[in-house]
Amino acid sequence: xxxxxxxxLGILFQNVRGGTFHYQYKARDCWRWVKRYLLSDNVIxxxxxxxKKVAIANQMYVSREQYFNNIEEKLRKNELILKxxxxxxxxxCQTPSDVEVAKxxxxxxxxxxxxxxxxxxxxxxxxxxxxxxxGLEETAEEMVKDQNLKGFFSDSTSFNIVMDMLFxxxxxxxxxxxxxxxxxxxxxxSKDTYTLAFAVCYKMNNIVKARSIYSHILHTDSKIxxxxxxxxxxxxxxxxxxxxxxxxxxxxxVPTFVKKLDISQEVLTAVCKTLEKNxxxxxxxxxxxxSLQRSGQITALSLDDMLCQTSNGKKPVNPLLDTRKVSRRTxxxxxxxxxxx
Numbered sequence: 001x002x003x004x005x006x007x008x009l010g011i012l013f014q015n016v017r018g019g020t021f022h023y024q025y026k027a028r029d030c031w032r033w034v035k036r037y038l039l040s041d042n043v044i045x046x047x048x049x050x051x052k053k054v055a056i057a058n059q060m061y062v063s064r065e066q067y068f069n070n071i072e073e074k075l076r077k078n079e080l081i082l083k084x085x086x087x088x089x090x091x092x093c094q095t096p097s098d099v100e101v102a103k104x105x106x107x108x109x110x111x112x113x114x115x116x117x118x119x120x121x122x123x124x125x126x127x128x129x130x131x132x133x134x135g136l137e138e139t140a141e142e143m144v145k146d147q148n149l150k151g152f153f154s155d156s157t158s159f160n161i162v163m164d165m166l167f168x169x170x171x172x173x174x175x176x177x178x179x180x181x182x183x184x185x186x187x188x189x190s191k192d193t194y195t196l197a198f199a200v201c202y203k204m205n206n207i208v209k210a211r212s213i214y215s216h217i218l219h220t221d222s223k224i225x226x227x228x229x230x231x232x233x234x235x236x237x238x239x240x241x242x243x244x245x246x247x248x249x250x251x252x253x254v255p256t257f258v259k260k261l262d263i264s265q266e267v268l269t270a271v272c273k274t275l276e277k278n279x280x281x282x283x284x285x286x287x288x289x290x291s292l293q294r295s296g297q298i299t300a301l302s303l304d305d306m307l308c309q310t311s312n313g314k315k316p317v318n319p320l321l322d323t324r325k326v327s328r329r330t331x332x333x334x335x336x337x338x339x340x341x
Contacts, residue, residue, distance in 0.1 A: 264302060
């Protein structure tokens with residue numbers, strides 16, 4: 001569980017047991033357990049990546065070893081590296097030594113295609129998912145930060161997955177370093193980026209940075225955002241505002257079928273400690289806690305548990321309805337008759 005330790009005037013959260021869950025996948029003929037944290041499965045897309053690897057391996061007309069030999073021969077002879085060469089090799093990698101070959105191929109491919117539009121296909125997430133599968137977070141971090149590859153990792157997904165890997169290994173400073181690199185390269189932050197950054201700051205007990213990141217979150221009407229907001233108000237000494245927020249959260253008269261926002265008991269305990277010297281605010285706080293209890297809005301989930309819960313994400317009911325405006329094949333505007341292409 002996450003425990004609260006009083007240190008001076010601040011409240012430091014120490015993670016004893018992160019809120020994680022596990023799932024299995026088969027890789028290289030063995031079952032491996034993988035911890036999942038902040039990103040949803042439809043962002044990581046590990047299962048989809050592994051299924052693609054199996055499909056490509058089954059379609060090979062030469063052995064995997066022979067294909068790697070052919071690629072290394074191309075590199076030695078300084079022959080042109082094609083998009084399909086890189087895509088195939090990334091799906092055939094099984095070991096860290098294979099990834100080293102893939103890195104060499106990426107550098108060559110990027111140097112040859114630096115000023116070429118790649119269309120809709122992005123290699124960055126593909127390489128990072130490979131690193132995720134093999135537990136190579138340092139390799140992924142090194143590659144997304146490499147200035148010689150600037151533009152290769154041109155999407156937020158690549159950086160987000162690297163931050164997620166570093167978060168899993170409790171390398172929070174380095175995760176923030178990836179965030180800074182993302183900003184320096186002009187990569188647009190996504191909702192997942194802000195969630196990851198906020199979680200990292202929370203783990204580091206860096207309240208100033210957390211408040212700054214929270215101010216950039218546009219959609220704050222969620223359980224996690226509410227609890228983070230309450231905690232930040234408590235730690236920054238804004239008790240009056242804090243109590244007003246809690247009072248406005250009470251949903252006594254809301255119909256049972258309407259979703260209510262829950263407050264973590266852990267967060268309320270932290271708030272209570274900041275009110276110890278003010279009896280008037282303490283009484284007001286006790287009243288609002290009673291109201292939250294009656295309306296069933298106090299949860300035993302810790303803030304750690306909330307941050308580390310992974311949702312499945314939203315998927316279209318019918319893939320044909322997941323319309324695109326540009327063709328994946330021709331990169332030209334789609335007509336309505338071509339939506340099922």
